[in-house]
Amino acid sequence: MKKLVVLTGAGISAESGLKTFRDSDGLWEGHDVTEVATPEAWSRNPELVQQFYNERRRQAQTVKPNAAHEILAEFEDHFKVTVITQNVDNLHERAGSSHVVHLHGQLFQSRSSIDEGLIYEMDHWELKMGDLCEKGSQLRPNIVWFGEAVPMMEPAINITMQADIFLVVGTSLQVYPAASLVQYTQTSCPIYLVDPKKPGGHFGRDMNYIEAKATDGMRQLKEILLKK
Incomplete structure (x- = not known):
């Protein structure tokens, strides 16, 4: 073959x-990508980043x-x-x-915020602040953000x-x-x-x-x- x-x-x-950040002048569901898809955004406002990707997961569950x-x-x-x-x-x-x-990266995965090798499958849409990896660090979306390798x-x-x-x-x-x-x-x-x-x-x-x-x-x- x-x-x-x-x-x-x-x-x-x-x-x-599924909408994309290029749909409307670089805005992604009303957010500048620098607010929700960079390591700096995660450091500055992790709650907003979690909320944004939770909404992406919830939306993704509704499409085929x-x-x-x-x-x-x-x-x-x-x-x-x-x-x-x-x-x-x-x-x-x-x-x-x-x-x-x-x-x-993958939307329905989370990973450790201190060890990128610790990746977890998600069968639900919500990732909360306080959800921790086995090493005790906050779980973040397993997404390659702008500025990351x-x-x-x-x-x-x-x-x-x-x-x-x-x-x-x-x-x-x-x-x-x-x-x-x-x-x-x-x-x-x-x-x-x-x-x-x-x-x-x-x-x-x-x-x-x-x-x-x-x-x-x-x-x-x-x-x-x-x-x-």
Whole structure:
């Protein structure tokens, strides 16, 4: 089976009803990202940060995977698929994708605020101040905030280098370091980009553009790839 590697972004989850911080002048549900998604924000007002991510979890529980998520899961019948996602929701897993790499962390996980290796699965939406890890420190969202290192970037690069086909879905390739992944594809690897707007700039690789929302674009891409 050919190795199909997919980089997904906020656009694929937006069609399920999850809002993104790029929806409205950099505001995320009315908050500047620096208020809720940086280490400084956590130090300054951890209660606000907890409240913000609690609301994100509660909202995420009300939405379902869409056709784009489902088509990516269906591709596992035809390809060896790895999804590398910038999204923190679990919609890929819920749709049936079995190999998902989360670059920016996972919404339904918490972790120790003093030991980033202590990660806990969450089966509920609320993380409270006073919820502690086994070492006695406050639990925080297991999210890679702006200004923090992206620990899954190196594994994602290694996966990308082995791709026979590379897809980009629902991201305008503006967020780094994730956007740099296209540069690690082999020169013989075809790249398909599905997004309503063709991104500006040159990424060092030829790309096949499908200017459409994720669901419509993935339906088109399914026809193209399965014909091949």
